Structures are given as structure tokens and as C-alpha cells.
Amino acid sequence: MSKQVSLPEMIKDWTKEHVKKWVTEDLKINEQYGQILLSGEVTGLVLQELTEKDLIEMGLPWGPALLIKRSYNKLNSKSPESDNHDPGQLDNSKPSKTEHQKNPKHTKKEEENSMSSNIDYDPREIRDIKQEESILMKENVLDEVANAKDKKKLEALRADRFAGLLEYLNPNYKDATTMESIVNEYAFLLQQNSKKPMTNEKQNSILANIILSCLKPNSKLIQPLTTLKKQLREVLQFVGLSHQYPGPYFLACLLFWPENQELDQDSKLIEKYVSSLNRSFRGQYKRMCRSKQASTLFYLGKRKGLNSIVHKAEIEQYFDKAQNTNSLWHSGDVWKKNEVKDLLRRLTGQAEGKLISIEYGTEEKIKIPVISVYSGPLRSGRNIERVSFYLGFSIEGPLAYDIEVI
Template identity: 30%
Template sequence: MAHNKGSSLSNARGREIYVGSQIRDSISLLDVLYSNALEEEDIDSAVAKKAEADFYRGAPPQWLNFCWAERATSDDKTTPFIKRDGYTELIENIEEQLKGDLTSTMNLLHQPGSGGTTLAKQVLWDMRKTLRCAVLTGPTSDITAIAKQVIHLFTAGSQGHQNTVLLLLNDSQCQAFLGPPDPIYGGPSFEQRMEPFTHLIVTFPARQGQDKHVRMAHPLIAQQCVKKLKEEKAIAFPGLLCCLDKGYDESNLSQITKLWEEIQECEKKKDGGGENQASQNFILANIILSKVEAASPMLTPLSILRSTLERHLLANYGNQTPEFYLLVLLLFWPEEHKKIGFNIDLNKRIIEMQDSYNNTYKKHLRSRYLRPLIFLGKGEGLSRLVHRSKIDNLFVEENQMARQEARTDTIDQKWSSGEVWREPSVQDLLLPVNGVVRQHRVFACVDGKEIEVCADQQSKVWKSGDVCFYLGFTIRGPVAYGIHYPSHHRHFSHSDRMTGEVPRKMLEVPDIKSIKDGKTVTV
């Protein structure tokens, strides 16, 4: 036997792509019928004839049977492999389903032993050049694992080369997927739980001794594949935060947002624990999309996003992830002189957020510096949230003539030194926040409320008094950056610094850059 290029799979364009051992190892539960199966092998005629004889004695068909019959037919040495009743109808129905957006069920009735499995395998063999065909050989106890491997098969190859999967489930495997009948246990029927999924077709005959069935996209495995495939495309929370760094455009982000909306709806129907996480990713996808196109028709109204987040907050009171609380800060941070209609105690949420962070990440991240990706800017609603990439792009535009490495070094230096907060272009973009320092603790003062925040540099809060700063958000909580004591407002004595408490007056500072030329205290 000789293998020149290895195993190949068809793509949606009708071409073949070659896959390596890594792909083959990732789909061990499936007997994949590669598009070039047996083509590059020197088949021993004695072995082939024995397989043929065994088949006619009642043994299950092997791929070798179909291959040998195909070769012999092309050489005019034998008659073609007999196409069983229903073959043409099944092929036509599969091709018709590929044109639509919904999966469906087809029943092909056969007497026991009349060749339902052979028919199904014949269809797989004849469609191996246009679809990705496989037989499930592993145990059916873990549907999630099976779905994951089906997705690996569907997405194998480079971007844009995925193709529909035609999967055969054999004999008693069917019952494992069917589970208890709905008429007894209630709930929606299998057909009602089917999800739109044009890239997966599942066929199988029923248990031995019963009528044979061939079904497409059975809902239990289809649901799992719908969810996993969409999550794979949609990107999870950390990846979403970095989408703008990777240059994702409106089209990419609109698709991602749509996918998370569909996943969220799917999780709602299941009434499980997955809706909370799906909702978080959907909300973040909206935030990220709004940074590229604030008027995108894919954006969900802010009031609905807030209602969704509040519902999950109340349902899982005090038991949320740091990422969840980050969204709470982004959506519910108060705006001056504007009521948002929700009663969210942010000080309490921030304490819960810090506890959640300590339980989730502290032992892994220890005292590592957390780089904020979102800052509070001018404007309202989602438009007031500024992604860090926008600030980086300002510096790129200012240094277009510099080499890439030099630009990167310059940007890093501006962040690490704190020079970024003195840049006029950044000051035009971000919103200065009035605040106060008491006993080395920083509080943001907004809309009549005081909200405790962390100082990016603790050395900047060595005395009590009114301050002004920019606000950024991390998964540990809100952080004050570029803290300034406006010296033109009030002069503090040495005793003020020691005793801590100073009578506070709200500052009306339109912009930090208006005070940067005044006398400031730096340490």
C-alpha cells in the first residue's frame, strides 16, 4: 500500500484538502470515509473477493466492498453494486435538504435484514466527494464529545474550507440518542427542539429487528453541534475583549453578535445554567460591536441589555464571575444628571467582584498587573465606553512614519510611564471623573454617589482631598488612572496630610488637561 499525500476531505467548493494526523486523532470516535479512501492503495484481489463473499453471506458491508465493486465496474469486469430501493430518493432528499435552512426527518421503512445499513453506507460512499462522511463507532454515552468531534470534522482544514457532515449511526446506537419518549415525560417534541443547522446531517437505521429509519440531524446531537459550532465561531469572553486588537471589522463582529444571540436563545429553551454565560458573551459582543459601528442594526437596545444583566444578577445573587461584574460596571456606571431606571448598589457589587476575583484568579495571577481594556469616555450609553485599542490607534496615527517595532515601544512607554494621561488626544477622548481621597482610599463622585475605586498608583493618594482622574475597568474592579490633586482649588498644610480628613467640595473640572499646566503634586 502506498500513501502519497495522505487522507483528504472535500470542501464546500467541491475540491479536496489534505488533512494530517492531528485532525485524524481528534475524531477517534468516528470512522471517517475520506474522499480519497482506498484510491492510493493496491488492493489484494483475494482480500477483496473474500470481503465480497462475506458480504453476500450476510456480513456487514465494508468500504472495501463498495470500492472493489466501483473499480471492477469501471474495468467492465463485473456488474455495478446493486442500488437498493430508496437509494435515488434518499440521495435526492439529502441534496434538497442541503439547499434549505432547516433540518428535517425522513423515514425509509425496511423489513429487518433487508439492507438499511447497506443502503446508508452506499449513500455515504457515493457522496464522499461532495460531503464529509463518517460512521459513529464510539460509545454514545457522551453526546458532547461526539458533537465536538463532528465539529472537528466539519471545520477541518483552513478557514473557509468547512463542509457538511453526513453521519451514520448504526443499529442499537439509535436508542441512546433517542432517550425517553416525550409523550411520557412531557416537554417539546424532538422535532420542535431541532435547531436550524444546515451543515450537519445525521442518518441512522433503528434498532435491530425493527423498521429501518434514516434520519437527518437528530435533535440531541444537532443541538450540541449547533451550540458548539457557534461558540467556536463566536469566541468566548476573553477573546471578545481582544477582537478589536485583532482588527475585526463590523461584518465579523455582527456575525459574532448574531451567533451569541442565537446561542442565548437556545440556552433559554434548555432552561439550564448556560444562559447566564451566553448572555454575558452576547452583551459583551454588543459592546465590542458598538465600538466599530455605533449605529449597527445588530445592536440590542441598552435598556434590554441592562434588563438581561439585572435578571441574572438577581437570580444568582452574590454568586457571579468577575467577568459578569465587569459587565455590571460597564452598563450601570452612573451618568451625571441621568437616571438609568435600575437600582444597582455598585459599592456592594464591587466588593462581590473582588471576592469573586480572589476566588477565581488570585492564586493564578497573584499580584500581576491587570491591563484595563475599557475606559470611561465622553458621551452616553455604550458610546461612552472606550476600548484601549482606540487609544493605541491614536498613537499609531501620530507615529505613522516610525517602524512597527519603534511604534510599539513608544506606545508601551507611554502607558508604563503614565504619559498617556497627559496626551491631548487622550484627554479629548476620556471623561475626567471627580473624586475624593480619604485615608489613602479613592472614591469616584458621580451623580451624588460615592463609589470606591482602586488607585492605579497607590503613591498618588498620599493625602486626603479632592482629586480628578480617568476611570478604567478590569476584572478586579474600577481603577483610577492619572490621579491629580487640583492645586488651584485649595492648598493643604502638612497637618492635613497627616490627619487625613479634609472638608470636601465637589470640583467642576471640565477636563484634566485644563489643570495639567497648574502646579500639581507628583511623587
């Protein structure tokens, strides 16, 4: 039997220091895991409520987490606080107060030792758990090696960040095969690491699916919209509304933008996501904010689901290659094409001076601010006007194009 640790008799009286001492000295678990529990303010009462999964999420490997909970449950079942003694019945197993006073050799330290002497661990049980832990650690190492290989592939394809993924929307990339490989790679990577946050990988995977939908709408490798929305909810729940990077909020605008006046649980939050997008963009691109506007990456179309996200190249396909597309965009002539009118969804909102907003909701209403582009038709001052426009999406925020006063 291993050396016993002096602990208070009642487990509920254990401090975080007692828990650490018990874990590292009595259970012989690595000091660093005891330190994790100490830093996490894990007392005896807290340990009682924690599950193995909770311990793993705190940073402990599976083996130590399992050993701690099994040993704790075994110890707790033998603790005096779990015994159902009859209050009227004398307990002869402990000396009376007078007997204790007559025996000065029974020091406080001996008493503490005697209190924990009833802890009995089966060495075979601990050995089995440690063997299981060793096997699991080897599996984890193999998983990490596989993950590293997958990530190297994605890095080589410049698919490990938004900027690299967006390059595949360039007209020079006409073949969607590479993007299908990227989507497939991310799907496998996320499946193999389903218990990890993987926030960056989930964001990249969502954007890769959106891009593939633009390049090859009928691809069988495109993930269902419900799956992408679920992944995005997990990312947003993890990062909150104060994340320093605009990526999660930009994706929220693309996937959660209301399809009509009825709001679901995702679209109800779009006003907050737009606010977070504006803030994070200003924080990351302060210099750019002063010089020029962020590029519009996508536009809101009339179709449903992922197909409602329209890329610039899909609009430009309706124009002659000999035409200067930059001048078409700058002059606004691009919006006059009938095919473009049939492709994009025209929204209505209100303008107060140069500030545009769009309102959604029947019972619970939200008001989303939209940045005006080429706001010539709008009058300065506090005049409130109803306007219609096409909606563009950028990492700065939603943009209003071809604004017309109704």
C-alpha cells in the same frame, strides 16, 4: 381504568410520599419525575398551588406536568373537601360508626381504596396528552441539535468565553464582520431558548455587543442597550451577589455605571457589584493578585450608552505607530494628548491615603471604591484629598488613572 392507589381521602392530607405514589403508580408517569416531586417536598397542599409552569421549572417535561395538573384538578373537583354538604343533612352514602363496627371485613385498606375509587381518568385524555408530549419531545430534540450546532460555531470562533471574545479587540482584527456574525449567532440562540436561564450565553452576548460597538459603532446588528441591560439583570438575578466568577459583575460595571449624580435602579447597586467583583477576582486569581495587576480592558468615555465604553486601541490611534505605546502608558504621557482628554470622562472623588472612592447620588448616596494606578501624587497616611482621575475597567475592579489632587 388503571389500578387505583390507596390515598388519604383529603388531598390536603397527602404527604410528599403520597404525591409521588399517585404520580408514578396511578398516572403511570416516569419514576424519575416522581422523585423530582419527592425531592422538592411537594405535598398535596403544595401541589394545589403549583402551576404547569412551576412543574416544568422543577425539571418535569411539558407532557407530565400537564397530565399531573389536569388529573389533580379533576381529582380535586371530586374530593369530599370540595363538596358543599349541608351540615344538618345526613349523608347516607357512608356507613355509620356502628355499622362500620359490625362489619369487621371493612378493613382500613379497603376504606382507603374506597376513598380513592372515585378517581376516574379518561384513557383517551391521557393518550392525547402523551401524544402531545411525544411531539414536544421530538421538537426539543431538534432544538437541542440546533443549539449544539450554534454552540459549535461559536466555539470554533473562540466566542464561547470572555478571553476568546476579547481577542477580537486586538489591532490585528480590523474587520468587524466576524464579530457581527458572533452577535447575530448569540441573538438567534437566545431567542430560540428564551425560557432558559442561558446565563453564560447572555454574558457572552453582552460582551460581544460591547466589542462590536468598539469595532463598528454604527453596526445595525448591535442590540439595543435596553435589551442588553435586561439580559444582564436576568443574569444577576440568577447568580446573585456571591457568584464565584467575576464576569457578571464586570459587565455590570460597564453597563450600569452612573452617567451622573442621579441613580436609577441599576446604578444604585453598583457599589455591591464592585464589591462582588473584587471578591470573585481574588477568589479566581489569587496568584495573579500577588504578582501583577489585571489588564485594563475599557475606559469610561464622554459619549452616551454603549459608546461611552472606550477600548484601549481607540486611545492609541492618536499616536504615531512608530512610538512605543507601552512607554506612553507607563509614563502617563498618553493622558496629556488633547484628543484623549476630549474622548475620556474625567471623574472627581476623594482619596484617603492611597485609597480612592467616588460618591454618587443626591438623596440616596453610594460610595464606590476605586483602585489607584500610579498613585504618585497621593500622600500616605490619613490625609483626605479631593482628586480627579480617568476611570478604567478591569476584571479586578474599577481603576483610577492619571490621578491629580484638586
